Amino acid sequence: xxxxxxxxxxxxxxxxxxxxxxxxxxxxxxxxxxxxxxxxxxxxxxxxxxxxxxxxxxxxxxxxxxxxxxxxxxxxxxxxxxxxxxxxxxxxxxx
Ligand SMILES: [Zn+2]
Numbered sequence: 001x002x003x004x005x006x007x008x009x010x011x012x013x014x015x016x017x018x019x020x021x022x023x024x025x026x027x028x029x030x031x032x033x034x035x036x037x038x039x040x041x042x043x044x045x046x047x048x049x050x051x052x053x054x055x056x057x058x059x060x061x062x063x064x065x066x067x068x069x070x071x072x073x074x075x076x077x078x079x080x081x082x083x084x085x086x087x088x089x090x091x092x093x094x095x
Contacts, residue, residue, distance in 0.1 A: 005075060006063055009082045013055050016082065020048040050083040057085070066090050 027041045057063040064073050066087035073087045084091065 006058060009063070009078060010055075010058055012082045013051055013058065017048060017051045017055065020044050020051060024048065047083065050085065053085060054083045 023044050024041065027044070054063060064078060065071065066073055066089075067085040068090040069087060071087045071089070073084055077084050077088055077091075
């Protein structure tokens, strides 16, 4: 993939990270009902971790490559989920 194509994912990832962080701190606020809220919290936390990971990878030039097979991750996939760290094959083949 061409480096310029990565550049647009930087701001997208930063926005996503800010969004997820504020969602997490809102969920931390006392007086919120429990139930499925805790589940959402875990999901937001896990996604934030992926997003922060992707930002680090972007900074060190590893962004856009599959963490498992080191293949390029398709542009369409990154556009849909900029925090993707697996290519379509590895991401789909969870067993
Ligand atoms: Zn892969």
